[in-house]
Amino acid sequence: MNGIVCSIVPYGGLTVPVCRNVLPPDFSIPCNRRLVKAELYDKKNMKKTEVKTGQKYGELTAIAPTGRRGYNGEYWVCVCSCGTVKEIMSFDLRSGRVKSCGQGQHRHRDYTGVRRGDLIGVRRTDKTVDHYGMKRPVWEWRCKCGRIVEKAVFETAPGKSTCCPECAREKKRLTARLNNLKNRVDGTNMTESQLRGVLEGRLTKRNRSGIRGVSWAKNANKWTARGFKDGKPIHLGYFENIEDAANARQVFLNQNLKVPDGFK
Secondary structure: OOEEEEEEEEEOOEEEEEEEEEOOOOOEEEEOOEEEEHHHHHHHHHOOOOOOOOOEEOOEEEEEEEEEEEOOEEEEEEEEOOOOEEEEEHHHHHHOOOOOOOOOHHHHOOOOOOEEOOEEEEEEEEEEEEEOOEEEEEEEEEEOOOOEEEEEHHHHOOOOOOOOHHHHHHHHHHHHHHHHHHOEOOOOOOEHHHHHHHHHOOOOOOOOOOOOOEEEEOOOOEEEEEEEEOOEEEEEEEEOOHHHHHHHHHHHHHHHOOOOOOOO
16 A cells, blocks of 8 residues: 655654655666666665664764665665754765765864864864855964964865965065065176166165265264165265265275176
8 A cells, every 4th residue: 555654753852754655565666767676676775784773974863764765775864963954865875975964064074183284273163254145163273383363164275375364474575585586686686676776876765865875874963874785784884974975885886786797
């Protein structure tokens, strides 16, 4: 006799309704362009590892079979660790293809000790951030420098910041310095624009003396001159007159500044 038998399965304070189809022995279902009888279908599944009530598969816990069948087995009522009740096919449970309800994979996975770039997961906080309409938890991460930062998991994905803000700024400065080194003129330790500014005597915005490399020293009440060698500033002394300071700097440039041939 055909019919549907409904029962209530208690689980952890939840009452999960389970509907089981009662099929006649001669009932057949289409499967890959051929008919397979229900009895043979059951015997085929019995040879495999059976799904048991209360057994855990990742974040899912099997409750009871529904009686509804698919191509790869019977559907089971499963409860996710987030409390979501969902029907999952037995083949997906046994093979590990489905391990959660699909709604809380970022919310329930433990990232303690997981490395993301320079960050290592420490613990999950009570804070959440909105991400495409879903609330994602915020985790504490320890950077390789020892600082603790709070980021959501999607914020540490490849292509995004995988270190603390201080390390990110240091990497940015290092990258700019390396790019600057690549663009320097051979033998001068200066870029083309810097070397051209020195040769032409161009003034910076902070210059008040009108002569490049010459400034007024308040502590000594005299004029001072300075030059650069190997990227480091060199003090050339104090002078009573601004002309003497300018001449001292020009002599220093003539002795230490080597302009490559063909530089314009």
